Amino acid sequence: MPTYLSAQALEDMKKELEYRKETERWEISEKILHAKEMGDLSENFEYQTAKEEQALNETRIFDLEAKLHDYVLVQDEVGAKQIGLGTTFLVETEGKQKTFSLVGSSEANPIEGKISNESPIGMAFLGAKPGEDVEFEAPSGSIKYRIISLS
Incomplete structure (x- = not known):
């Protein structure tokens, strides 16, 4: 089922996807690297937290990519006679x-x-x-x- 998006929502999603892929991924990988340097990973809270953050970020990236792959752009209809998407x-x-x-x-x-x-x-x-x-x-x-x- 397609995702219905306004032009603004489409732009916002594209910006969020770019940020998560190019900035957030790098920041999280730095946190993971720093946590690994602290030693034993089995009881390393920073490492576990960073890995959870990484999983959440990757899930959101997957979700955004899926929505951007199958969307319908909804235009505001000036002078519309009945309520529709974008009204x-x-x-x-x-x-x-x-x-x-x-x-x-x-x-x-x-x-x-x-x-x-x-x-x-x-x-x-x-x-x-x-x-x-x-x-x-x-x-x-x-x-x-x-x-x-x-x-």
């Missing part, structure tokens, strides 16, 4: 207005109002138009939103 929209619920952006799962950050197209709320908003009501089931119960506008 930023204003909603109202219980008299309060909120702004959301519908993004791919790798960009999702609910605190910033970026909701995944794969989440229950994201799937509920997908295809909705201004003036429509959207309802979805949250753990706390049913939540209803009115779509105010798209931008």
Whole structure:
């Protein structure tokens, strides 16, 4: 399944991948080399920590490369008539207005109002138009939103 990315997320991922491959790898290998010089590796906390850090870094590199190998670039649609990937929209619920952006799962950050197209709320908003009501089931119960506008 492809990863849906905005142009900014694509650029950020490429930068992170380059940093992890060219800088982070080298820094971790230096830590491992330094820890090896300290002697017995079986009880060497610095060595074990550096090896764990190396494994996490390599896992992240693998993850980034996989996402960058199979992605779909999502363009912001100016003048869109319904909510789709890349759309930023204003909603109202219980008299309060909120702004959301519908993004791919790798960009999702609910605190910033970026909701995944794969989440229950994201799937509920997908295809909705201004003036429509959207309802979805949250753990706390049913939540209803009115779509105010798209931008």
